[in-house]
Amino acid sequence: MSSSLILVIALSASVTGAPSLLAADTAPASATSELTTPKQRLDALFADLKRERDPEKAREISDRIRVEWQDSGSASVNLLMQWATKALEADRKATALDIFDQVIYLSPQYVEGWNQRATLHYRMGNYRKSMSDINQVLAIEPRHFGALAGMASILTAAGKDELALRAWEQFLEIYPADRQAQEQLGNLEEKFAGNRT
Template sequence: MRSFLASLPLLLGTTLPALASDCPAATDHSVELDGIIAEIQSAPDEMTARRLSNGLWELWTDAPDAQAQDLLGRGMALREQYAFLESREVLTDLIEYCPDYAEGYNQRAFSSFLRRDFDSALWDLDRALEINPRHVAALSGRALTLMGLGRDEEAQATLRAALELNPWLSERSLLKEPPGQDI
């Protein structure tokens, strides 16, 4: 049966999508992430923190294998071309292939956010954060998405959580003073 399935694409002249079981586990970058976050938290200025944040993106966008990397790259490139629906489709393929890869959900959320589809973005961000609770970009994206939904109190709490990890986020300007306190 397996050999028949393997030969099916040749018979049909197409390729079959890979199964989620084919996706290897993403590399565990938790030690490196913790180190970069610690450096960001003690950064002397915003420019230094921004440079360090690039290291986070390098780790987050390190897909589990070449196929996942290709899907991630294509999805992000389509989004940069303002092809948000097409980007979502490619990133959905990535998520179906690698359902435990947080960045697939984070990037699809960004495509949804840019379309102002905040409900879809929030669902994806919540899933990304289930997989990687210290994903600073998903936290800040979640805060912005909640603001888009008019859920400001929850957005402020999420933004505070993101700022605990990276106090230099540009979104810090959206933080409101806690009630009864001066900042």
């Protein structure tokens, strides 16, 4: 429920003298605001993502998850990540790689440091290094759907279709409404069905 709708209901409740309506409508908002730790917020978002069947709404939830992942909890690490992003925008991959190395050294449990370095290794064609970083991402956050998609892409490129299929299945366990993942899984399943006949 939007905050403006809650405000309208609150104002109408005070005018009509219906405090029970106000209490009922503000209860979910206060329950959500009690999710103060990043883990609690992520757990709630992942539960929502798993239930959501509408692709657009699911994308909004996945974007909120990405925002949660981006915050390292350290101003220094967040600044380094901004510098790495600027280096990538300027096509200075080696500089960005050095910065990601520093991020991982300073904050080895920060999942996006590993994930962004994995993505950069992938873009540079360093698939083995990318896969190593993806494994670190999944050790820290097994629900990291972005890392699972990267893993599936690398496995497909390497001709390891059965393992890629499993990675897409894991992805869809976490993020069932993603159409691209559904397509990728469908293509692999068709390929296996064709091989069996």
